[in-house]
Amino acid sequence: AQTVTQSQPEMSVQEAETVTLSCTYDTSESDYYLFWYKQPPSRQMILVIRQEAYKQQNATENRFSVNFQKAAKSFSLKISDSQLGDAAMYFCAYSNYQLIWGAGTKLIIKP
Amino acid sequence: EAGVVQSPRYKIIEKKQPVAFWCNPISGHNTLYWYRQNLGQGPELLIRYENEEAVDDSQLPKDRFSAERLKGVDSTLKIQPAELGDSAVYLCASSYRYNSPLHFGNGTRLTVT
Numbered sequence: 001a002q003t004v005t006q007s008q009p010e011m012s013v014q015e016a017e018t019v020t021l022s023c024t025y026d027t028s029e030s031d032y033y034l035f036w037y038k039q040p041p042s043r044q045m046i047l048v049i050r051q052e053a054y055k056q057q058n059a060t061e062n063r064f065s066v067n068f069q070k071a072a073k074s075f076s077l078k079i080s081d082s083q084l085g086d087a088a089m090y091f092c093a094y095s096n097y098q099l100i101w102g103a104g105t106k107l108i109i110k111p
Numbered sequence: 112e113a114g115v116v117q118s119p120r121y122k123i124i125e126k127k128q129p130v131a132f133w134c135n136p137i138s139g140h141n142t143l144y145w146y147r148q149n150l151g152q153g154p155e156l157l158i159r160y161e162n163e164e165a166v167d168d169s170q171l172p173k174d175r176f177s178a179e180r181l182k183g184v185d186s187t188l189k190i191q192p193a194e195l196g197d198s199a200v201y202l203c204a205s206s207y208r209y210n211s212p213l214h215f216g217n218g219t220r221l222t223v224t
Contacts, residue, residue, distance in 0.1 A: 035213075095210050
């Protein structure tokens with residue numbers, strides 16, 4: 001069965017610094033999708049970034065980028081120039097006809 | 112485009128009472144999800160619809176939970192009777208098709224007393 005593991009329950013970073021959130025997954029499939037979602041205190045889950053497994057190039061969205069290591073089944077999220085508005089829960093998710101969620105990492109931004 | 116709309120935003124009820132949540136997905140999105148999220152945890156899928164058909168309801172507690180998506184657009188999730196353990200945030204999401212990114216509503220925070 002597929003699983004998604006986020007080993008960091010909580011992370012903190014100084015404003016303007018860079019932080020990396022970890023995510024590992026387990027699957028026997030070769031074709032799948034990976035996502036990072038952000039959930040601020042307002043509760044609305046927002047898509048941050050998406051990666052297709054068949055693409056070797058790491059996805060980027062402005063200050064957000066991923067390090068996708070398919071062989072290692074690792075999918076970390078890097079946030080550059082952290083801003084106060086980045087404070088939220090971050091969830092990693094795997095999708096291949098079934099969406100599997102990690103337990104989340106709480107990101108704290110220190111001003 | 113308008114996002115996923117959920118109502119109500121908050122609901123407080125006594126145990127054994129019924130409660131219903133409503134969701135209007137993004138226009139054109141065929142796939143609709145209902146999730147339950149407990150504090151500090153990730154979302155837990157309750158049911159997934161492809162158009163009007165429930166294609167995955169394996170995690171839905173069918174003795175007290177029911178859902179419908181008439182005409183493949185709006186959806187309603189009902190709990191009857193509610194129990195204390197049902198206190199959680201109920202999230203609705205939609206996607207263009209399966210494996211497309213999900214778009215979420217603001218969720219309904221349910222408190223059962």
